[in-house]
Amino acid sequence: MQASPPSAPAGAAPDDARHQRVRDAVRALVAEFGVNVSMDAIAARAGCSKQTLYARYGSKQALMHLVASDGMAAIRLPPAPTAGSLRKALVAFAEDHLAHLAEPRTLGTARLVTAQAAEFPEEVAAMYQDYVGALLDRLGGWLQQAMRRGLLRHDDPHCAAELLLGMIVGLDFDRQRHLAPHRDTPEARSQWAAFAIDSFLRAFAPPASRT
Structure with missing residues (x-):
């Protein structure tokens, strides 16, 4: 059975402009490089620090899961x-x-x-x-x-x-x-x-x- 991904910190992903930039960065990078995407690359593409990503989302796995969940919501x-x-x-x-x-x-x-x-x-x-x-x-x-x-x-x-x-x-x-x-x-x-x-x-x- 697939293990559940780590939860992001409470309130980590409001639907705001910063989250949209992060979400777009993840999708673009996965399209370019597949699953081998680092938090450094996501931060650089989104225009924020890696520390900000970890503070808002907890982990790369939680961030990827959240971006996928956004897609399912559509x-x-x-x-x-x-x-x-x-x-x-x-x-x-x-x-x-x-x-x-x-x-x-x-x-x-x-x-x-x-x-x-x-x-x-x-x-x-x-x-x-x-x-x-x-x-x-x-x-x-x-x-x-x-x-x-x-x-x-x-x-x-x-x-x-x-x-x-x-x-x-x-x-x-x-x-x-x-x-x-x-x-x-x-x-x-x-x-x-x-x-x-x-x-x-x-x-x-x-x-x-x-x-």
Whole structure:
């Protein structure tokens, strides 16, 4: 089981201009250098001292986790699924996720971090947990609510979340990583997102709605 990262000091990360600079610095440096980023480099890029970073965030691990959590907060999912919003919410989520994966920075970071896995296994595993693991947990919790409300058939919500993410992404992210032809327009991604969500909803339709 993945250990929880050290907690940052209380009140360490208000959503202010300084935190935004630090957050932007972390994301830019990870895109350029992968997980092998030092607090010295983050401080220099953000325009502050290393001591300030440790005072505000506690450790590099806690800072990286916080930046990942900021990204998870931007995921568009309603607080609770309803019969009227289920498909619309999932299609919007799928479109956002595919658009994020299509961003050059996301693709470049994925290539770089994958190449560093053998050299920095703990850091790469922690980054996976902070991003993909957190995304699975959040989506699984949301699907569990839908199951409890009778909007989806009852099953393991976290397995359903993993299956759904696989259906949304398909092979397209691998195609991009290997420079193969892929769905490179918003229209193509939206069409695939709708297809994936409709297929998932048919597979997990509650028994009463099956024909």
